[in-house]
Amino acid sequence: MELQTPAEGILKTNDWGDAKVYHVVCDCGADDHTHNLWVEADDIGITVSIYATVKSPWWSMNRWKQIWTLITKGYLEHQTVLTINQQTALNYAETLKTAIKDVEIFRQQRLSKKDTANQVAVKLSEQSDCV
Ligand SMILES: [Zn+2]
Numbered sequence: 001m002e003l004q005t006p007a008e009g010i011l012k013t014n015d016w017g018d019a020k021v022y023h024v025v026c027d028c029g030a031d032d033h034t035h036n037l038w039v040e041a042d043d044i045g046i047t048v049s050i051y052a053t054v055k056s057p058w059w060s061m062n063r064w065k066q067i068w069t070l071i072t073k074g075y076l077e078h079q080t081v082l083t084i085n086q087q088t089a090l091n092y093a094e095t096l097k098t099a100i101k102d103v104e105i106f107r108q109q110r111l112s113k114k115d116t117a118n119q120v121a122v123k124l125s126e127q128s129d130c131v
Pocket of ligand 1: 026027028029030033081082083
């Protein structure tokens, strides 16, 4: 089994060079099971953020019990689950690895440009008569 292109279950929604965004879709198709995957590079390093937006399941639970829990605990707990098949899992892993490599290349290029700019600034300040 190999990475598919385009990858089943993985949808790239944005790419700014130093940041890539993907939707990882659940096999059941439920929108609140979808995970959003952000791979971002900055001067410090690379971060991967995974989040999902969940909805309160008001229709399946006793509303008064939820209201009571909210009043007594101050919060409600909700979970989401992403269920993906073997091929999508492989696509997910390969997409993550590739995205990390891509943003790292972008980050290194940006850092080398900063180094060049700093070296030019140092040379200019050394050549300057100003004190
Ligand atoms: Zn699902």
